[in-house]
Amino acid sequence: MERKTKSILLVLCGILIAFPLFSMTYYTMVRTSTPEFCGSCHEIRPAVMAWKTSTHVNNAQGFVADCMDCHLPAPQDTYDFFFAKTAHGLKDVFAHFTGGAESYDRDVMKQRVWSTMKNDQCMKCHRNLLHMPAKRGAMLAHRRVLYAEEGEAYRCTDCHRDIVHKERQFYKYKQFAPPYRASGLPHLGI
Numbered sequence: 001m002e003r004k005t006k007s008i009l010l011v012l013c014g015i016l017i018a019f020p021l022f023s024m025t026y027y028t029m030v031r032t033s034t035p036e037f038c039g040s041c042h043e044i045r046p047a048v049m050a051w052k053t054s055t056h057v058n059n060a061q062g063f064v065a066d067c068m069d070c071h072l073p074a075p076q077d078t079y080d081f082f083f084a085k086t087a088h089g090l091k092d093v094f095a096h097f098t099g100g101a102e103s104y105d106r107d108v109m110k111q112r113v114w115s116t117m118k119n120d121q122c123m124k125c126h127r128n129l130l131h132m133p134a135k136r137g138a139m140l141a142h143r144r145v146l147y148a149e150e151g152e153a154y155r156c157t158d159c160h161r162d163i164v165h166k167e168r169q170f171y172k173y174k175q176f177a178p179p180y181r182a183s184g185l186p187h188l189g190i
Helices: 003-031 045-052 067-071 078-098 106-116 119-123 136-146
Strands: none
């Protein structure tokens, strides 16, 4: 066989092998990235139910922020996204099979997520924090987060802890609720 023909056959074989593998990987990533999939584990189901009643699902804008939007890096950052998703998935599967709901302490997990959550996760959607003309106090509070002085580090979750994963008896619709007031930083009197 000629060298050129051999090269073309090798490229075609590579494509025939790589395309199904890529498709299966992409398909798996898409299917396992839904809130329904996250809620299929009974340890996570209460968090998904609390999310469904929050303003991250029910709001006048019609925007829905799902599990991946808050708990994983942006999908455009493919390398970080893939490895963070894999690490979270393996951790959850390990917790499911080694102890299940009996040993899964939701309060401990909430504290762990709040302590490790970066502002970038919130800023993926909430980019316009300094343009709230009718809410001067909120603008000033957010300025302290975005432009923290040396030695001061503020995180979104310092004030906005219970905005999503809070047990509610009813759906909270943002457009019908009184104006939102963050819990603030009690130790600073904010």
